[in-house]
Amino acid sequence: MHSLDAVPGLTPLQRAVYETDQLNLSLRDSIKLASARMGFFVGQYKYLQERAKIERMLAGDAPDS
Numbered sequence: 001m002h003s004l005d006a007v008p009g010l011t012p013l014q015r016a017v018y019e020t021d022q023l024n025l026s027l028r029d030s031i032k033l034a035s036a037r038m039g040f041f042v043g044q045y046k047y048l049q050e051r052a053k054i055e056r057m058l059a060g061d062a063p064d065s
Contacts, residue, residue: 013050020037031044
């Protein structure tokens with residue numbers, strides 16, 4: 001697991017998505033949990049879009065780790 005402290009500029013939604021993904025839940029349960037944490041509905045498209053953004057950010061840090 002990467003430390004989120006090393007990734008500057010994460011939005012609260014991206015932080016919620018990243019932390020939820022670490023639980024290894026199904027996509028449906030992950031979306032429900034992220035929505036509950038944010039206080040608004042996070043749709044599947046938005047959830048997957050934010051997950052892809054986080055993966056790209058972390059891939060930029062990959063050579064250092």
